[in-house]
Amino acid sequence: MKTVRTGYVRPIDFRTGHVDMTHGSGGRAMAQLIDELFLAAFDNEYLRAQNDQACFPVPPGRLVMATDAHVVSPLFFPGGDIGCLSVHGTINDVAMAGARPLHLSASFILEEGFPLADLRRIVESMARASREAGVPIVTGDTKVVEKGSADGVFITTTGVGVVPDGVALSGDRLRPGDALLLSGTLGDHGVAIMAQRESLGFSTTIESDTAALHGLVATMVEVAPKSLRALRDPTRGGLGTTLNEWARQSRVGLLVDEAALPVRPEVAAACEFLGLDPLYVANEGKLVCACAPDAAPKLLEAMRAHPLGRAAALIGTVQEDEHHFVQLDTSFGGRRIVDWLTGEQLPRIC
Numbered sequence: 001m002k003t004v005r006t007g008y009v010r011p012i013d014f015r016t017g018h019v020d021m022t023h024g025s026g027g028r029a030m031a032q033l034i035d036e037l038f039l040a041a042f043d044n045e046y047l048r049a050q051n052d053q054a055c056f057p058v059p060p061g062r063l064v065m066a067t068d069a070h071v072v073s074p075l076f077f078p079g080g081d082i083g084c085l086s087v088h089g090t091i092n093d094v095a096m097a098g099a100r101p102l103h104l105s106a107s108f109i110l111e112e113g114f115p116l117a118d119l120r121r122i123v124e125s126m127a128r129a130s131r132e133a134g135v136p137i138v139t140g141d142t143k144v145v146e147k148g149s150a151d152g153v154f155i156t157t158t159g160v161g162v163v164p165d166g167v168a169l170s171g172d173r174l175r176p177g178d179a180l181l182l183s184g185t186l187g188d189h190g191v192a193i194m195a196q197r198e199s200l201g202f203s204t205t206i207e208s209d210t211a212a213l214h215g216l217v218a219t220m221v222e223v224a225p226k227s228l229r230a231l232r233d234p235t236r237g238g239l240g241t242t243l244n245e246w247a248r249q250s251r252v253g254l255l256v257d258e259a260a261l262p263v264r265p266e267v268a269a270a271c272e273f274l275g276l277d278p279l280y281v282a283n284e285g286k287l288v289c290a291c292a293p294d295a296a297p298k299l300l301e302a303m304r305a306h307p308l309g310r311a312a313a314l315i316g317t318v319q320e321d322e323h324h325f326v327q328l329d330t331s332f333g334g335r336r337i338v339d340w341l342t343g344e345q346l347p348r349i350c
Helices: 028-042 082-095 116-133 188-197 214-223 238-250 265-274 293-304
Strands: 062-070 100-111 137-145 153-163 179-182 228-232 253-257 288-291 313-319 326-329 335-337
Touching (some): 028 116, 028 137, 082 100, 100 116, 116 137, 116 153, 179 293, 214 228, 214 293, 228 238, 238 253, 238 288, 238 326
Parallel strands (some): 253 326
Antiparallel strands (some): 062 153, 100 153, 179 313, 228 288, 253 313, 326 335
């Protein structure tokens, strides 16, 4: 986000103005947009240097890096928007390795004609999420494409973090007998998006659960660093997809108790109305954990003491299974296979 100031230019009209092709030209208009919007919102010592990269010290440990593209539709939804979602999503991807997130980068693809007022709202939401999480956005890029070549704004974020020595989490480390823990209710984000997208007038507003989970993860790592096998935030494809990924990676079976799955009544009702299965609906502020069975009680206690884990539950166990099936003990007393989705229940959910 390097800029060069030369001469006086009129301040950008963020109330009624729109993105135009000059905002991605590399010239004065682009420099002004960066100065008046991005640098003002994301302000930190690395951005103030106005280089094309950020150079920062790294604490001891192993580096983790994750990147994510965000194309959610609509851009604004109950409980959040594409801005805070892009920050939370990448922080969570880094944190699921047991890492402490350090820094973020952000890349914007803007469509010609996009309202500058909406862009400022998105950027300010990102800045607020970044500050609250304590993970600064230290470098970035902006491009503008012709009208009709995008859908308002797409955001790509990359995060780096550090895993402390002695912590090793991965989806291929599950063992028979391990416990499966879930940090909270399923399906809030996906149903909030769909309700907004389809203009469904539910009697209760369903809000996205988008949140940065690194604080919860740090608590869990502190309580049982050697007993954690894997962490994952079940976003696209939901919990059902995450569990199938783990079963394949670790070559085990997983057995889940449907009665133990926390689902808000309004989300369950909306899923029934829309023909969705909460197991496959996206979440943006929840995590699933595989851990050694003897550590499950103290991990649950620690999770429930954290604001983002109050509804944490023990939802199942890891089993020996040569077929690597994920199975669900249903509330009706039967058992069914939780298979992979053949497609996507809800497109453009994040």
